[in-house]
Amino acid sequence: MNLSGKRILIVKPSSLGDVVHTLPLVHAVKRTAPSCHIGWIIQETFAGILESDPAIDEIIPVSIPSTSDPMASRAAFFKASIATFRALTRLRAEFRNRPYDVVLDLHASFRSGLLGMTNPNGIKIGFSEAKEFNTFFQNRLINVSSEKKHAVDRNLVFAEYLECPQNPKDFRLITSVTSRERVRSFLAEEGIGGQDRIVYANPAARWKSKLWTVEAWAELADLFANHGRVQVVFAGSTVDVPYIRSITERTKKHAVVAAGKLTLAESTALIEASDVYVGVDSGPMHIAAFAGTPVVAIFGPTDPAKVGPYGEGHIVIRHDGLDCLACRKRSCGDHRCLHEITHQRVFDVTMELLHW
Secondary structure, eight states, X not given: OOOTTOEEEEEOOOOHHHHHHHHHHHHHHHHXXXXXXXXXEEEGGGGGGTTTOTTOOEEEEEOOOOSSOTTOOTXXXXXXXXXHHHHHHHHHHHHHHSOOSEEEEOSOSHHHXXXXXXXXXXXXXXXXXXXXXXXXXXXXEEOOOTTOOSHHHHHHHHHHHTTOOOOGGGSOOOOOHHHHHHHHHHHHHTTOOTTSEEEEEEOXXXXXXXXXXXXXXXXXXXXXXXXXXXXXXXXXOGGGHHHHHHHHTTOSSOXXXXXXXXXXXXXXXXXXXXXXXXXXSSHHHHHHHHHTOOEEEEOSSSOHHHHSOOSSSOEEEOOTTOTTTTOOOSSOSOOHHHHTSOHHHHHHHHHHHHTO
């Protein structure tokens, strides 16, 4: 498909990891057709990850509460419905005068189908196996081989369809000079110098079933702190601060907390500046993999073959010998898959990976 000069709309509003998984496709399209205009409908909270990316010409933020978040209230569905209606009305008005030629629905949900329909005319392309009646919104459907398990590889099938061959340079994240400077200032304020090795620790996730124990995190942080000039930086969003504080209150050594102090763009720059990411399966893990930071990921209810850190040089730690691995349960009464992974094992694997 000739995309030169075309206006291309990406519909992938969330989640953070899914947004990162879509970047190689966008980069491949822009590299193949530099004159095309790429717009992206994205949740406002995740827009910061795109702000410095030259491949994206227009960020179209929406603010729709999640109904799938385990912490969502009973009123979440009503609030999401109202927010969705308002977003659809606004987008329809915006696109009426500036329509897109091609709409790529990477989210594959009923809501994303509605978002794509706000664009008048244009070719709408989606996954053939999409659920929630999403296929009814599409003009063309793309089949994905069962051999392509990882989300990144599945998204790149769109690149193949559009005749935009992938390139190793497409697997990247772009951070701004401003964000990198802010991170340098933050690290200096926390007493972390250029000779220190930084462990970006990410203990938080939306699913409770993905969480390791606070005791294990505290003991792991102390192990790193006792090993030369290694600084552990606990990161996350503002809502993660109480949980992270429950960890740092148990550490014997001082642990730096970046959660709630940096924007998403700045957190991305911090990941880029770190020597290693150690954490659970969540959005920052995927950022680290694309930023070139080695990942040590602790997995339980999710399948690393589908959503693990993409690329080489990363290690996934799982509990061996359990039949219930990758159950995809968001809450569970038996957390053996994670709770029986020891802090010593995570420490040893990290040290071996980095040759420290």
